[in-house]
Amino acid sequence: MRQIGLGDLAHLIGTLLRDPLLGDLWVEAEVSAFSASPAGHWYITLKEGDITMRANCWKGVNQRLKRPTVGAIVQVHGRVDFYGARGEVQLIVDDIRDVGVGFAQAELERLMTQYAAMAKHRPLPAIPQRIGVVTSRTGAAYQDVLTTLTQRYPCVEVLLAHSPVQGPDAPTGIEAALEALYTEPLDIILVVRGGGSIEDLAAFNNEIVARAMLRSPIPIISGVGHETDTTLADMVADVRAATPTAAAVKATPSRAELLQHLGNLRYTIDYHIANRCAEADMRLDDSAARLRRAAPAQRIAGYQQNLNYVNQKLNQAMQQRLTMMQAHVDRVSDRLTALDPQAVLARGYAIVRDSAGNIIRSTQASHPQQTIHIQLADGQIDATVTSTQ
Template sequence: MAKNVYSVAQVNRYIKNMFTQDFMLARIYVKGEVSNCKYHTSGHIYFSLKDESGAIACVMFAGDRVKGLHFRMQEGQKVIVLGAVSVYERDGRYQLYAKEIVPDGEGDLYLRYERLKKELEEMGMFAPEFKQPIPLYSRKIGVVTAPTGAAVRDIMNITRRRNPFVQLILYPALVQGENAADSIVQGIRTLDEYGVDVMIVGRGGGSIEDLWAFNEEKVARAIFECRTPVISAVGHETDTTIADLVSDRRAPTPSAAAELAVVEYRQLMSGLELYRNQLADRVEQKILQCRQKAEFLRLRLQQASPEYQLREKKQHAADLEDRLRRTMEQKLIERKHTAALYAERLDGMSPLKKLQQGYSYIEDETGRALTGISQTAPGKMLKIHLADGVVAAKTTAVYASGSGRKESDGREDGR
């Protein structure tokens, strides 16, 4: 028994890796007749491609159908499938995983489309840095499309509804047939020279043959070289042309292109009203600030004038005079009050006041006021001053205060 034994899953995985690493099988075009075509509820499509010599199982996942399939496949229909060949590991069978499918009659055009797309992409014509911004407020809009048909009617209706003041300038171009590409190029260059604000280039939906003029290199270069921003609106949302890739903005439909190019009038007026109110508020605020500054400068100028300075000095002198007068009056009142208090106190200390209260004072014969008993003696004459007059008296005896002892009565013992 051999040493290296592999499981079925390992073998299938190994074979799948071999398929994955094969450059040719990673991106391959396969032509054949559709057989056993089934549209699953999940959105996937399961079918086979066959010819007179063999068949290959195919699957197209729902996520690839949006961009890769623009028609409904029928049994027996001949198609060209772009995809990758790989192994479905669970069943151990290989199959073609489809990315894009076109009818066999359109196969040559599709291959030309892919080659031109790759060439222009390598030249950088799809690069974001070359995209011009679409003006927000366009007044003149150029339109390159057929003069009749749904596309021009949709653009006119949307424009009229959104902003009736926008001017549409139509270049009636051929959008299908042998001379369509030259007509579209001439329309783009004419409107670019005319000086419109933005340009819509497009047409309604159709087959790849109908839309082929918008896949021509001359149209792509005219759009790329245009100084005016270009909005492409070719076919339906699922159609993608070279013109869509090189234009400044791609719209899924002509109606959507008109909505991109034309700002809604009511929205514009609402924005203008908002700006008007903001501007009025700022102007009013600025006027108020200027008035306040003018008043401040007027006061500064007024205060700097000699007349104002003299008036201020006079007022200051008058204030000082008034303060001095009030201070002096207050001081005078205080002094009067103090003098009255002192007078009252002096009056209370006056000898005459004491005499009126029943007190008296005594003088000796020489007029000296007596302050003690030692200053007199019995027989001495005294003057007793009372409130209403003087009493002449003679000392008959002298007594010490509180003792009751006679000091002298003026007579000798035995007399």
């Protein structure tokens, strides 16, 4: 039995694969994965049934070619090569032609359209207290989520529901993990997995997982694969994130942002309080000024001054009125005095009456031998008329 080293074996395989028949081939297959390196090279995974093969298209060649899309059926031209460092047979591609969309991709697109219409797109809670995570406990996705949550919002409680995220048992495992979380008092659920080929993400394109996510009583964020990957789980999630890290970011507020927001709120509150206090001080000063201008003591003093003035005027008017009335009384008194019979008698006049007391005003009212009474100022004289003239 011949014994050779591994390097010699790789060289032997490479030599055998340099057959002219394998140096000029057209191969038809479905593109199941695609990536471009920073240098510009294309790395393609071709698939037919359960068979996959890597294909490389270098930058100097692909600049004149149309970039293939995942799920498309293509014809690639090139040669078979053996990559000894990984022990892989691969195609070195120099031409790519579109043939159409593969059956699997067409069916997946149909399901995505169907299930996208069922998505609820519920709003996420602003301040979650408990977050559930569906993923593998040994995967990098779970560690990425924990690291991001610790940095952004360390006070949140995380509950992991472990499930395989790849392989034939993954769809039912993810379903069981989701159902277990539905019984817990949670605010959000993250369904996450790291990147991979379309075959690696197949569980998240399964209807079992999609229907289980639609039964969720709380919002779900999906973070499956890389930014370029879109799965059926993304279509039914309330919010889609490009990666597991992005899902953790969407689920929680940033501690720094919260502190900044609280600082802004404090500044706003202080600003409004200061403004309100300044406005209150201005109103108080204005009210005090008006109170001073309209103070009761000053108003009473004003009223008292007016009252004194009116009282003085009233006294003057009353005094004038009394003087005028006294002068009138004096004039009337003088007139009455002047007309008083006693006063007339005091000036030497007399009143003559007959025996009946009637005043004799004319000689014709008298006759001889008539008894008369003569009233003087100081008394009365009785006499008899001897003659009249």
